[in-house]
Amino acid sequence: MSAGRVLVTGAAKRIGRVIAIELSRHGFEIAIHYGSSRAEAERVSSECGGAPIFQADLARREEIHRLFEEVRGRCGPLNCLVNNAARFTRIPALEITEADWDFIHDVNLKATFFCCQEGARQMRELGAGRIVNISSLGGIRAWADHVHYCASKAGVIMLTRALAKALAPQITVNSVAPGVIAFNDIDERVQAMIDGTPMGRAGRPEEIAEAVHFFLTGPNFITGQTMVVDGGLNER
Numbered sequence: 001m002s003a004g005r006v007l008v009t010g011a012a013k014r015i016g017r018v019i020a021i022e023l024s025r026h027g028f029e030i031a032i033h034y035g036s037s038r039a040e041a042e043r044v045s046s047e048c049g050g051a052p053i054f055q056a057d058l059a060r061r062e063e064i065h066r067l068f069e070e071v072r073g074r075c076g077p078l079n080c081l082v083n084n085a086a087r088f089t090r091i092p093a094l095e096i097t098e099a100d101w102d103f104i105h106d107v108n109l110k111a112t113f114f115c116c117q118e119g120a121r122q123m124r125e126l127g128a129g130r131i132v133n134i135s136s137l138g139g140i141r142a143w144a145d146h147v148h149y150c151a152s153k154a155g156v157i158m159l160t161r162a163l164a165k166a167l168a169p170q171i172t173v174n175s176v177a178p179g180v181i182a183f184n185d186i187d188e189r190v191q192a193m194i195d196g197t198p199m200g201r202a203g204r205p206e207e208i209a210e211a212v213h214f215f216l217t218g219p220n221f222i223t224g225q226t227m228v229v230d231g232g233l234n235e236r
């Protein structure tokens with residue numbers, strides 16, 4: 001029997017890819033969302049036993065609706081959702097334009113909310129569901145060159161808390177806040193954060209996937225929470 005039916009957004013690459021693969025390994029039926037990385041999404045599909053892939057630009061509300069309708073039509077109603085897709089830019093605070101602000105918030109905060117709303121409507125039909133929003137240590141700690149990103153991720157953390165209340169008792173809503181999760185993009189600034197991480201290393205995407213799996217399968221008495229997975233960086 002399937003452990004659940006889960007849509008993972010931004011699942012073609014990096015953290016989202018590993019979340020999809022790990023949840024598939026744990027017996028979940030996966031729906032893989034991607035924005036522009038079709039070839040990578042197809043590879044993740046084959047790594048998840050041929051799981052279906054779905055394209056949508058999450059910056060557009062109507063595409064989010066189409067995405068969830070397509071997933072429901074092909075797989076049936078969702079009982080789990082992982083909002084992983086996000087944008088990240090580094091801009092000094094006094095240079096951030098309205099377009100820069102909207103670019104980040106349209107996906108990180110607005111799309112996360114409307115994905116929660118669409119997913120929760122399907123879960124309500126089933127009478128139960130689990131939502132996990134991937135936030136960031138940047139939603140808790142202040143990063144001077146990422147004011148817009150930090151604000152969007154702090155929004156995700158509060159969205160998680162407020163939705164947990166709004167959607168109880170059927171649906172849990174929790175968040176995982178990664179610290180530095182390294183791929184092959186370590187520049188000087190990222191290296192400085194890794195050097196400052198008490199555990200003495202960057203995180204692995206599998207560690208984020210494990211935290212997501214906990215919220216999807218753990219006690220449903222846990223809701224509205226953010227689990228920081230950062231090797232202790234927040235405690236410095």
Ligand SMILES: NC(=O)c1ccc[n+]([C@@H]2O[C@H](COP(=O)([O-])OP(=O)(O)OC[C@H]3O[C@@H](n4cnc5c(N)ncnc54)[C@H](OP(=O)(O)O)[C@@H]3O)[C@@H](O)[C@H]2O)c1
Pocket residue numbers: 009010011012013014015016033034035036037038056057058059083084085086087088107134135136137138177178179180181182
């Ligand atoms: N990496 C880290 O160290 C770190 C640290 C803290 C928090 N996080 C959070 O963890 C999550 C995953 O991080 P990551 O570094 O793996 O992410 P990423 O590579 O920057 O982005 C993940 C995916 O989001 C999708 N996406 C972005 N804009 C989209 C749009 N308009 N429509 C549809 N899809 C869109 C992209 O899909 P396509 O490629 O298909 O277009 C992209 O592959 C994010 O929420 C991020 O903020 C990461």
